[in-house]
Amino acid sequence: MTEPTTTVTPHDAVAQIAASPPGPHIGAFFDLDGTLVAGFTATAHAGHRIRLRQARIGEILGVIEAATRYRLGRIQFDRLLVRAAGYLRGESIATLDSLGDWLFTHRIVDRVYPLMREIVHAHQRRGHTVVLSSSALTIHAEPVARFLDIPHVVCNHFELDRSGLLTGGVRTPVVWGKQKAVAVQQFCAEREIDLQHSYFYADGDEDVALMTLVGRPRPVNPRSGLATTAAERQWPVLRMPRPDQRSTARRIAGFGWAALWG
Numbered sequence: 001m002t003e004p005t006t007t008v009t010p011h012d013a014v015a016q017i018a019a020s021p022p023g024p025h026i027g028a029f030f031d032l033d034g035t036l037v038a039g040f041t042a043t044a045h046a047g048h049r050i051r052l053r054q055a056r057i058g059e060i061l062g063v064i065e066a067a068t069r070y071r072l073g074r075i076q077f078d079r080l081l082v083r084a085a086g087y088l089r090g091e092s093i094a095t096l097d098s099l100g101d102w103l104f105t106h107r108i109v110d111r112v113y114p115l116m117r118e119i120v121h122a123h124q125r126r127g128h129t130v131v132l133s134s135s136a137l138t139i140h141a142e143p144v145a146r147f148l149d150i151p152h153v154v155c156n157h158f159e160l161d162r163s164g165l166l167t168g169g170v171r172t173p174v175v176w177g178k179q180k181a182v183a184v185q186q187f188c189a190e191r192e193i194d195l196q197h198s199y200f201y202a203d204g205d206e207d208v209a210l211m212t213l214v215g216r217p218r219p220v221n222p223r224s225g226l227a228t229t230a231a232e233r234q235w236p237v238l239r240m241p242r243p244d245q246r247s248t249a250r251r252i253a254g255f256g257w258a259a260l261w262g
Contacts, residue, residue, distance in 0.1 A: 008236040010115035013218070017122040027193040028123035029184060029210070030116075031202035032134035032141055032155075035220045036148070037111050038240075041140040044107035077135070077206075078174040085137075085158060089168030093160055100139035109147065113240050116220070119201070120148050129193055133184055133200075133210075135176040154183050181210040201238070202226070211235070 008016075020026070033040045088096070123130050131152040132145045141155040156176075159169035173179050188195055196215040200207070205225030211217040219230045220238045230237050 006234055006236045008218075008238055010119060010238060010240070013119055013236075013238060014122045017119065017126060020126060021197065022126045022128075024127055024129045025192060025194050025197070026126070026128045027184075027188060027195070027198035027214075028120075028128045028130045029133045029154075029198065029200045029214070030120065030131070030150070031200075031204065031207060031220075032132060032136050032144060034203035034223075035201050036113060036116050036120075036132070036144060037108060038113060039111060041104075041108055041111075041136060041144065044103040077176045078170070078172070081135075081137075081156065081170050081174055081176075082168075085166065085170050086168040088158070088166050091166045093158060093164050093166065096139045096158075096166075097142075101143050104143035104147065108144070112144065112147065115240060116201070117148060119238075120150065123199070124149065128199075129191060131184075131187065133175075133180060135174075135180060135206075137170075152187070154180070154187055177206040178209045180207070181213055184210055185213070 030036055033042075120130060129152065130150050131154060132141055132148075132150045133154040134141050135156060137156045137158060138153070141153050145151075145153045154175060156174060157171040159167045159171050161167055173182075175183050184200075185195070187193070188198070194215075195213050198214045199216040199218055200210050200214040201218045201220050202211065203219065203221050203223055203226065205223050208226055208229050211219070211226070211229070217230075217233075217235045218238055219226050219235055221240050222230055222237060227237070229235070
């Protein structure tokens with residue numbers, strides 16, 4: 001019989017961090033979408049492309065179809081991500097980086113969980129090595145990291161040509177699921193971080209692979225698969241209120257892109 005889930009309040013989480021050993025040998029890894037930010041950061045990009053009519057109907061339908069296949073287990077995440085990147089082929093990374101900053105300031109900043117920001121700062125006060133580790137791409141992850149003063153980002157990158165233009169591909173290996181766990185292990189080995197004394201905050205089922213490696217797993221509003229594992233392993237679960245300031249139309253418009261980029 002599965003034991004009931006242990007729920008920890010953000011206040012208790014901050015207090016526990018304050019009482020934890022200090023030092024950069026302890027890592028604090030944070031997922032992005034659904035963990036630091038309510039919803040998917042990519043929906044802001046999707047909505048922007050649709051408003052400017054940069055995304056044609058064929059692209060929108062194709063993305064939604066691919067996202068549906070992914071959710072049904074009929075397509076792998078790396079293929080999904082490359083398909084999405086293909087729609088941006090020929091774009092300048094400098095332009096996209098600037099757009100990412102603009103979208104964060106005007107569309108995303110209000111969706112950063114204030115209580116998760118407190119948790120990030122609690123780790124920073126202890127001198128822990130704080131890392132944003134996400135399957136998102138740089139244009140979505142890096143503005144959030146800068147806002148929270150997180151110095152390290154482990155995420156996916158567009159493949160670029162010598163002129164800084166997108167080729168339509170994504171650098172491999174794609175950071176997701178078990179490969180995110182591998183990427184974090186490599187990060188820790190390079191910086192002498194002790195995973196057994198480190199933390200990982202995330203909401204996705206695919207993040208179980210990394211959750212099982214850290215000594216202090218912290219599911220945040222976990223989805224069904226992660227919630228089941230958390231209950232079985234008695235991992236403390238953080239519950240955050242879910243602000244939803246998006247209209248129904250914006251949710252529908254951003255669904256496919258969110259599944260692709262998130």
